[in-house]
Amino acid sequence: MPLARFSQGVVSSGTSEIKRIDITGIAMCLRNGSKENMASVEEKFRTLGIANAPGQEVRQRSADVTHHRQGEMIAGDLVDFSHGDVDAFPPPPGSFERFAEAVEIGGRQAYTEYRGSASIRAEVARDLADFTGAPVQSDLGIIITPGTQGALFLAIAATVGDGDKVAIVQPDYFANRKLVEFFGGEIVPVALDYLGAEKDAGLNLAQLRAAFEAGARTFLFSNPNNPTGAVYSATEITAIAVLAKEFGVTIIADQLYSRLRYGNKDYTHIRAAGLPEEQVVTIMGPSKTESLSGYRLGIAFGSPAIIERMEKLQAIVSLRAAGYNQAVLQTWFREPDGWMNERSIQHQAIRDDLVAIFRAAGLPTRLPQAGSYLFPTLPALAVTLEEFVKLLRLQANVIVTAGTEFGPHPNSIRLNFSQDRKAAVSAAHRIVQMVQIYKA
Ligand SMILES: Cc1ncc(COP(=O)(O)O)c(C=O)c1O
Numbered sequence: 001m002p003l004a005r006f007s008q009g010v011v012s013s014g015t016s017e018i019k020r021i022d023i024t025g026i027a028m029c030l031r032n033g034s035k036e037n038m039a040s041v042e043e044k045f046r047t048l049g050i051a052n053a054p055g056q057e058v059r060q061r062s063a064d065v066t067h068h069r070q071g072e073m074i075a076g077d078l079v080d081f082s083h084g085d086v087d088a089f090p091p092p093p094g095s096f097e098r099f100a101e102a103v104e105i106g107g108r109q110a111y112t113e114y115r116g117s118a119s120i121r122a123e124v125a126r127d128l129a130d131f132t133g134a135p136v137q138s139d140l141g142i143i144i145t146p147g148t149q150g151a152l153f154l155a156i157a158a159t160v161g162d163g164d165k166v167a168i169v170q171p172d173y174f175a176n177r178k179l180v181e182f183f184g185g186e187i188v189p190v191a192l193d194y195l196g197a198e199k200d201a202g203l204n205l206a207q208l209r210a211a212f213e214a215g216a217r218t219f220l221f222s223n224p225n226n227p228t229g230a231v232y233s234a235t236e237i238t239a240i241a242v243l244a245k246e247f248g249v250t251i252i253a254d255q256l257y258s259r260l261r262y263g264n265k266d267y268t269h270i271r272a273a274g275l276p277e278e279q280v281v282t283i284m285g286p287s288k289t290e291s292l293s294g295y296r297l298g299i300a301f302g303s304p305a306i307i308e309r310m311e312k313l314q315a316i317v318s319l320r321a322a323g324y325n326q327a328v329l330q331t332w333f334r335e336p337d338g339w340m341n342e343r344s345i346q347h348q349a350i351r352d353d354l355v356a357i358f359r360a361a362g363l364p365t366r367l368p369q370a371g372s373y374l375f376p377t378l379p380a381l382a383v384t385l386e387e388f389v390k391l392l393r394l395q396a397n398v399i400v401t402a403g404t405e406f407g408p409h410p411n412s413i414r415l416n417f418s419q420d421r422k423a424a425v426s427a428a429h430r431i432v433q434m435v436q437i438y439k440a
Pocket of ligand 1: 146147148149150152173222226254256285286287293297298
């Protein structure tokens with residue numbers, strides 16, 4: 001190491017000649033060192049590319065693909081499947097009123113503890129304990145974050161260091177892979193046979209065991225799975241818990257969509273599957289099912305040691321989730337009777353329409369058991385997937401996310417079907433037309 005060499009030289013010599021040589025040496029090493037650093041920082045941010053990430057598609061340059069265009073323009077209103085439509089599905093009543101009341105409260109609400117207002121944490125902890133079937137410590141075991149994404153970032157930062165192996169499902173939420181890479185972790189992929197399985201999500205448990213045997217000490221997964229809508233069965237969750245216990249693995253479970261389930265689909269919370277509390281962090285939030293994404297609220301709960309680290313980091317990132325917005329969490333899990341059931345029925349109808357359209361066109365598509373994502377498989381195309389996604393926007397006014405964001409899935413596209421039903425159906429037909437045009 002350059003600094004060690006320099007100080008050894010000074011200690012062992014004392015002659016100005018050697019000092020001079022070593023000073024030159026350290027100057028060179030520092031120069032080289034900073035170059036190496038620069039390269040690694042550049043590399044880190046290069047792999048964080050956001051041009052194809054959900055919500056960013058509108059920033060893609062259509063001009064890049066105009067020369068690939070075949071066929072006519074396909075008319076229809078813009079449908080943006082990269083995220084849900086909060087106008088088609090507005091938030092439950094009372095959220096804005098709680099926000100306005102918080103503004104009236106003023107400073108006390110603006111400057112909460114870094115981990116969030118103690119009274120709001122206590123209310124949310126009770127609801128989350130009821131929902132998940134295992135106690136939540138409102139003082140030590142929960143943190144309110146800016147969005148579920150904020151919780152994911154803090155949780156990975158609190159568990160993954162340089163060179164650590166992390167087991168990650170393929171496909172899974174686009175940020176998981178990027179976060180692990182950003183913090184210097186090494187991804188150990190675990191396959192999800194989402195098209196082959198029906199009752200299970202399709203997790204390859206042999207690969208999960210192999211990942212733990214190879215040294216992975218963190219397992220990060222979303223359940224329901226984004227992008228496929230698969231829900232892990234009780235058998236799979238139990239098997240994951242047994243393996244995690246055997247190898248001392250920390251589980252980070254992103255359960256953002258676990259409230260929006262279809263046909264009373266049963267759901268097993270991994271935090272209630274017999275693991276010690278310190279081995280599990282669960283992440284949720286009101287952004288999606290409850291359409292409260294604009295308030296940027298998320299929750300992590302479970303292991304007090306990890307939550308404490310997350311709070312330390314939040315103290316140097318955002319200090320806290322926006323104080324007034326935190327109050328909106330007081331509407332969470334308190335929607336009017338029947339509200340959640342109605343939301344689920346409406347989404348199920350859109351799901352069924354779209355799955356029927358894609359399957360009729362020969363695009364293999366898993367029937368989501370929860371959440372609002374579809375991940376149809378496309379046939380081989382005459383253009384690249386990225387080009388197809390751009391052409392879809394340019395030629396058919398439909399925005400989708402490339403499957404490559406979720407792992408090595410160059411033949412898939414992801415859609416968030418939380419949209420106006422008629423608009424979603426029209427856009428799905430346009431996707432099928434585009435596939436016909438660009439089929440290889
Ligand atoms: C699985 C999953 N986790 C986290 C997030 C981020 O959600 P939020 O808007 O609460 O930050 C999303 C958003 O799409 C998601 O699908």
